[in-house]
Amino acid sequence: MFDIAVACLVVTALFAYVNERWIRLPGTVGVMTIAMVLSLGLVVTHHLGWEFAYRPVTAFLNDVDFSAMLMDGMLSLLLFAGALHVRFDQLRSYRLAVLALSIVATLVSTVIVGWITWMLAGWAGLPLSLWYCMVFGALISPTDPVAVMGLLQRYKAPASMSVTIAGESLFNDGVGVVLFVLFTRMAVSGQSPDMQGILHTVGQEVGGGLALGLALGLLLNLLMRSIDNYVVEVMLTLAGVLGGYQLALHLECSGPLAMVVTGLLVGNAGRASAMSELTRQHVDMFWELMDQILNAVLFVFLGLELLLIPFSPQLLGLGACAVGVALLARFVSAGLPTWAFGRWLRLPPGSWKVLTWGGVRGGISVALALSLPAGEARSAILALTYCVVVFSLLVQGMTMGGVLQRTLRQDA
Template sequence: MQHAASLTVLEVGAIFLTITALLAYINHRFIGLPTTIGVMVISLAVSILAIFLGLLGFDQLVDYEVGLLDQLDFTEVLLDGMLSMLLFAGALHVNIGDLRRYKLPIGILACLGTLVSAFLIASAIYLLLPWLGFDLSFIWCLLFGALISPTDPIAVMGILASAGAPKSLETVIAGESLFNDGIGVVIFVILLGILASGEIPSAGFIGHSLAVEAGGGILFGLVLGTILYYLLKSIDSYQEEVLLTLAGVLGGYALASHWHLSGPLAMVMMGLMLGNRGRAYAMSDQTRHYVDLFWELIDEILNAILFVLIGLEVVIIAYSVNLFIAAILAIVIALAARFIVVGLTTKTFNQQLELPKGAWKVLTWGGLRGGISVALVLQLPSGDERDVLLALTYAIVIFSILVQGLTIGKVAQSIHPSGHKTLSN
C-alpha cells in the first residue's frame, strides 16, 4: 500500500486547510447547505468514492487519503488544539441571564442526563450486540455510552443558529451542550483508567475525581476570566485585547490540562464571563466589534475544518454486514436514550422548566453528536472492541449531523409554526 509521503506539520495543515476552503467554495457556489454540513457531505462523498474505487482495484485515492490521515492525530488536533477555541467562541455569545433562567433543565440534562444516558446506552449495547456476533465487556460498553452521550456544542451551536428554534429551547440545548461535554470527558477518562488498570476505584475516588476535574475546571475558568476582565478593562486598544483573549484561551486550556482540570469547562466559564460582564464593562464598542469578528471567524473556520476531517476519516472504518446492522441499532439506541432522558426531565419538572408544549421533540432531535465523540473513541486502545465502537460512533455522528442537523429546523417549526413566538421575552 502506497501512502502519502512523510509531511511536516505545516504541510499537513496547509493541505487540510486548502481542502476545506475548496469544499466550502463548492458548497457555497453549487450546493447551498449550511457550511458545516455542506463540507462534511462533500468530504464524505469523496471518502465513499475513494472506497468504491478501491474495491474496483483503483486504490491510489484511498491509499493517499489514509496516508494523509495517518499523519494527523485527530484526537490531539481536536482535544488539544481546536476545542478550547471553539468552546470559548460558542460561550462568548451565550446570554448568562438566559442560562440562569433555564438553569434547572440545563443542569439536569448536562449532569444527571449524561450519566443516565451513558448507562442506558451501555446496557442496551451490552445486551443486544452479542446477537450480531459482537461480545463486548460491560466496561467497553460503558466507555461507548460515556463518549456518545454528550451532545456536541460544536455541532449543536453551529446548526441551531439557523434552525429557527424557540429562544428558550435554543438556550437549553446550547447551555446543555456547553457543559455536558466536560462531564462526559471526565467520565470517559475515569472509565478509561479502569480499563487500563483492571481495578474498579471506590465511589469516593470517583466522586473526588469528578469534583476536582469538573469543579476545579469551573473555578479555574472563573479566576482566569476575572484576570482577563481586569486586563481588558485597563486598556483600550483592540489589537492587544484580541491578542489577550487568544492567549487566555490557548494558554488557559494548556494550563488546565497540565493541572488535570477540565479544560472544556474552564473555557466555557471564561467565555461566559467575558461575553457578558467583559463585553458590557471592559470593552469599548470598537473592541467589542473586533473581538466578535475575530472569534466568529475562528469559529467558522475551525468548524469547517473539523467537519471536513469527520467526513474524510470514514475511510479508516472497516464495515461488515453485521457491523452495518449494529450501527443502525446503535443509532436507534442513542435516540431512544436521549428520548428517555429528555422525556423524564420534561415530564417530572414540567411546571418548573417553563418550556413550550412539545419541547421534548426539539430537545430530543436537537441532541447532536459530533467531533468530540470521534476524538474520544480514537483514544481507545487498539483492538477488535475499538474497531466496533469506532464504526458505531461514526454511524451515530454522521446520522446526527446529516439527518438530525438538516431536519431540526422543521421540528422546531412544529413547536411554533409562526417562528416568532419565544418564551424569553
C-alpha cells in the same frame, strides 16, 4: 505540522466553495457530505485496484492525530467561542433546565446506551465488556448543536429553547469527558475504582476545571480593563484560551469546563466593563470567524475519517441498532423529563420534540473514540460512534428545521 495545517485549510476551503457554489447545504453539513462522498469514491477505487488517489489520502489521514488535534487544540477554541455569546441573565433564568440536561440527562443517557449496547454486543458476538460499552455511552451522550443552533436562530425559536440547548451543549461536553475518563480507566484496568477514587477524579476534573476557568476569566477581564486596544485584547483572549487549555491538561483538570467558564466571564463581565464598543465588535467578529472556520475543518475531517473506520457487516448492523439506542436514550433522559416537567422548567410545550431530535452528536465523540487504546474494542466503538454521529448530523441535522417549524406552529 505546518504542512498538515495548510493542507487542512486548503481542502476545507475548496469543499466550502463547492458547497456554496453548487450544493448549498448548511455549511458544516455540506462540507462533511462532500468529504464522505469523496471517501466512498476512494473506497470504491481501492476495491477496483486503483491506488493512485487512495493511498496518498489515507497516508495523509494517518499522519494527522485527529483526536489530539481536536481535544488538545480545536476544542478549547470552539467551547470558548460558544460560551462567549451566552448571556448570564438568560442562563440564570433557565439554570434548572440546563443543569438537569447537562448533568442528570448525560448520566442517564450514558447508563442506558452502555447497558443496551452491552446486551446487543453480546448477542452479536462482539468482544465488548460492560465497561467499554459504558465508555461508548459516555462519549456518545454529549450533544453538539452546531447544525441545530443555526436553525434555532433562522426560525426565531423562543429564547428559552435556544438558551437551554446552548447551555446544555456547553456543559455536557465537560460532564461527558469526565465520565469517559472514569469508564476508560475501569475498562483498561478491568477493575472498578472505589468511591474515594471516583470522588477524587471528579473533584480534580470538575472542581479544578471550574476553578481554573474562574481564575483565567477574571485575569483576562483585569488585563483587558487596563487597556483600550482591540488588537491586543483579541490576542489576549486567544492566548488565554490556548494557554489555559494547555495548563488544564498539565493540571489534569477539565479543560472543556475551564474554557466554558472563561468564555462566560469574558462574554458577560468582560463585555460589560472591560471592552469598548470597538473592542466588542472585533472580539465578536474574530471569534465568530474562528468558530466557523474550525467547525468547517472539523466536519471535513469527520467525512474523510470514513476511510479509516474498520467497518464490517456485523458492525454496520450493530451501528444501526446503536442509532436507535442513542435516540431512545435521548428521549428517556431529555425528552421525557422535558415533556413531564416542561412547565416547571419554563420551556414551551413542544420543547421535548426539539430536545430529543436536536440531540446532535459531533466531532468530540469521534475524537474520544479515537483516543482509546488500540484493540478490537476500540475498533468496534469507533465504528459504532461513526454510525451514530453521521446519522445524527445528516438525518437529524437536515430534518431539524421541519421539526422546529411544526413545533413552533403548534405552540403558536
